[in-house]
Amino acid sequence: MSLARIAPLALVAGCCGEAKQPAQPVVVIEPLRHDVHSFAAPARVAVKHLVLSLDVDFAQKTLAGTARLELERRDPGAAEVLLDADGLTVSGVVACDSKQALPFTLSPPAPVLGEKLAITLGEAACVEVTYRTGPDASALLWVEPAGTSGKQHPMLFTQSQARNARSWIPLQDTPGVRFTYEATIRVPAGLRALMSAENPAAVGPDGAWHFTMPHPIPSYLMALAAGDFAFRPIGARTGVYAEPALVDKAAWEFAEVDQMMAAAEELYGPYRWGRYDVLVLPPSFPYGGMENPMLTFLTPTVITGDRALVSLIAHELAHSWSGNLVTNSTWSDVWLNEGFTTYVERRIMERVRGAEHVEVEWYLSTQDLARMLREGGHDGKDPDSVLAQDIPVTRDPEDVSGGYAYDKGAWLLRTLERAFGRERFDAFLKARFDRRAFQATDSRAFEAEATAQLYGTADRTGLPDLRAWLHDPGVPMPVPEPIPPRVQLIEDQARAFVTAGTAISPRDWSTLDWVIFLRALPADITLARLQSLDAAHRLTATTNPEIAMHWLPIMVRADGKEAVPAIEEFLTHVGRLRMVRRLYLEMLQRPAWRELALSIFERAAPLYHPVTRGAIADAVGP
Numbered sequence: 001m002s003l004a005r006i007a008p009l010a011l012v013a014g015c016c017g018e019a020k021q022p023a024q025p026v027v028v029i030e031p032l033r034h035d036v037h038s039f040a041a042p043a044r045v046a047v048k049h050l051v052l053s054l055d056v057d058f059a060q061k062t063l064a065g066t067a068r069l070e071l072e073r074r075d076p077g078a079a080e081v082l083l084d085a086d087g088l089t090v091s092g093v094v095a096c097d098s099k100q101a102l103p104f105t106l107s108p109p110a111p112v113l114g115e116k117l118a119i120t121l122g123e124a125a126c127v128e129v130t131y132r133t134g135p136d137a138s139a140l141l142w143v144e145p146a147g148t149s150g151k152q153h154p155m156l157f158t159q160s161q162a163r164n165a166r167s168w169i170p171l172q173d174t175p176g177v178r179f180t181y182e183a184t185i186r187v188p189a190g191l192r193a194l195m196s197a198e199n200p201a202a203v204g205p206d207g208a209w210h211f212t213m214p215h216p217i218p219s220y221l222m223a224l225a226a227g228d229f230a231f232r233p234i235g236a237r238t239g240v241y242a243e244p245a246l247v248d249k250a251a252w253e254f255a256e257v258d259q260m261m262a263a264a265e266e267l268y269g270p271y272r273w274g275r276y277d278v279l280v281l282p283p284s285f286p287y288g289g290m291e292n293p294m295l296t297f298l299t300p301t302v303i304t305g306d307r308a309l310v311s312l313i314a315h316e317l318a319h320s321w322s323g324n325l326v327t328n329s330t331w332s333d334v335w336l337n338e339g340f341t342t343y344v345e346r347r348i349m350e351r352v353r354g355a356e357h358v359e360v361e362w363y364l365s366t367q368d369l370a371r372m373l374r375e376g377g378h379d380g381k382d383p384d385s386v387l388a389q390d391i392p393v394t395r396d397p398e399d400v401s402g403g404y405a406y407d408k409g410a411w412l413l414r415t416l417e418r419a420f421g422r423e424r425f426d427a428f429l430k431a432r433f434d435r436r437a438f439q440a441t442d443s444r445a446f447e448a449e450a451t452a453q454l455y456g457t458a459d460r461t462g463l464p465d466l467r468a469w470l471h472d473p474g475v476p477m478p479v480p481e482p483i484p485p486r487v488q489l490i491e492d493q494a495r496a497f498v499t500a501g502t503a504i505s506p507r508d509w510s511t512l513d514w515v516i517f518l519r520a521l522p523a524d525i526t527l528a529r530l531q532s533l534d535a536a537h538r539l540t541a542t543t544n545p546e547i548a549m550h551w552l553p554i555m556v557r558a559d560g561k562e563a564v565p566a567i568e569e570f571l572t573h574v575g576r577l578r579m580v581r582r583l584y585l586e587m588l589q590r591p592a593w594r595e596l597a598l599s600i601f602e603r604a605a606p607l608y609h610p611v612t613r614g615a616i617a618d619a620v621g622p
């Protein structure tokens with residue numbers, strides 16, 4: 001279904017011509033919005049620098065050690081510093097210099113927020129907390145050797161976004177606070193530690209791994225992994241870490257990363273973080289990618305051998321500007337991170353792969369938006385589709401259906417680009433990245449700067465309604481997007497196959513082409529048709545997880561029981577939330593499949609990261 005059929009026309013694309021007014025400099029000094037999802041009160045005392053020293057204990061499944069927090073007292077009268085914690089056992093707090101014990105209290109846990117760690121400061125401007133992580137730390141996945149590709153060594157990795165850093169470090173866990181950090185990490189001999197920081201080439205003389213992050217970052221970008229990792233350089237400032245058996249394949253798949261960096265720098269100014277490496281994790285990594293600075297964490301499920309899914313790298317790299325450099329000050333404005341990044345990702349891909357390729361991605365994103373709006377109910381006005389959200393304290397920001405932030409956010413920016421012209425819009429974005437570098441911002445500030453610098457005082461007739469885009473539900477998309485030729489070709493084949501059983505010719509199809517084809521199959525396609533497709537193209541047996549994630553739910557819908565072994569295999573190996581959620585949902589809805597879903601989940605849950613485990617448990621219900 002095209003988006004235009006569900007979202008009424010608001011204006012006509014391409015109508016709006018070029019700049020009406022030269023960009024005006026604007027001085028905006030906004031107080032940051034209060035983040036209800038953190039106990040921190042950074043206007044009084046803020047963390048400026050963190051010195052972390054941790055032992056990684058695979059037997060106990062804990063991190064234990066000290067976090068030393070250097071503070072800035074912004075309110076001279078402030079008597080305490082408020083930190084976030086979640087499940088941490090705090091055994092003591094001392095002033096850094098005098099080593100004198102400081103009084104502290106840890107509140108009982110609150111839902112979503114965790115615990116408030118209040119430390120009485122006295123004269124101290126630096127506190128050292130001795131602690132260990134709890135058994136259910138929401139950021140941590142302890143991977144057994146069986147869950148790795150090498151099967152010999154255990155692995156650990158963190159996922160801190162959105163509010164999970166507090167489960168492994170006591171800190172001010174809000175994206176509005178930035179700090180630099182250093183870390184000393186001890187792991188068992190033979191394993192390597194990696195962080196979102198400058199990574200050393202070798203273990204230190206003291207047997208520990210030492211890290212430095214010289215740029216101020218928000219807490220959700222704190223990241224650590226420990227395991228049997230090898231390294232392959234790609235370019236002079238890029239490379240891949242992965243388990244030894246995967247590292248060459250990964251380096252081949254991601255070889256375009258240097259071109260992506262060059263494209264991003266031409267568009268938005270210098271890459272400010274030094275190196276850009278990626279770390280390929282096991283299939284239990286709960287996301288496609290996570291933009292940990294200097295070291296993106298990645299799912300292996302995008303390594304399909306045809307470089308079809310590497311826009312994921314462009315996305316995580318794009319966060320080096322949108323998100324890591326200019327950051328949403330609360331999760332209510334997550335579109336400022338993800339919508340900007342989705343837009344920047346496609347600008348990068350356009351330069352690297354050409355306009356034709358990227359039009360397919362834009363088109364798929366209108367399909368995604370249409371589907372989200374359809375499934376979100378409220379007559380196309382799903383309240384979650386508001387970009388400038390106000391997520392209440394009772395709601396976990398990670399549970400707010402994230403898709404709108406990505407696709408609606410990106411379409412808002414593309415709509416502005418079309419309205420004001422590329423040259424002018426690019427200058428606006430680049431200036432914004434420069435002016436707000438290493439700072440947090442919010443939707444209100446964006447509205448003000450776009451109004452002042454793009455709209456000016458000129459007549460608004462025919463221009464996008466920025467207020468509606470930001471504050472109203474639904475998507476005021478201008479016109480239906482034309483269907484890209486590649487999509488048309490494949491959808492035509494899908495139609496002929498569905499209606500007449502006409503054989504398809506997928507010899508030159510990439511992973512993305514298969515996705516287009518599978519998405520075009522109607523919900524009521526017969527099992528017999530699917531079986532003939534499977535016989536010809538062996539889809540149930542695919543080792544390509546992106547194809548499997550689209551194919552297997554189709555088989556469930558058609559009650560194709562022969563897919564059960566493949567479904568079991570898939571769900572007990574892949575823990576990427578986006579890949580497993582839809583398959584579980586399809587099964588849970590159907591009485592004949594529900595039991596199977598529950599029994600697979602029972603077996604798979606311990607293999608999943610807490611993020612995936614929690615989301616599927618919610619889908620299962622009480």
Ligand code: BES
Nearest residue numbers: 161162287288289290291311312315578
């Ligand atoms: N930062 C996100 C992942 C994330 C979002 C973690 C919200 C926790 C809460 C990352 O950059 C991302 O967007 N990943 C996507 C990639 C895709 C859109 C190209 C993913 O994991 O699927």
Ligand code: ZN
Nearest residue numbers: 315319338341
């Ligand atoms: Zn992202």
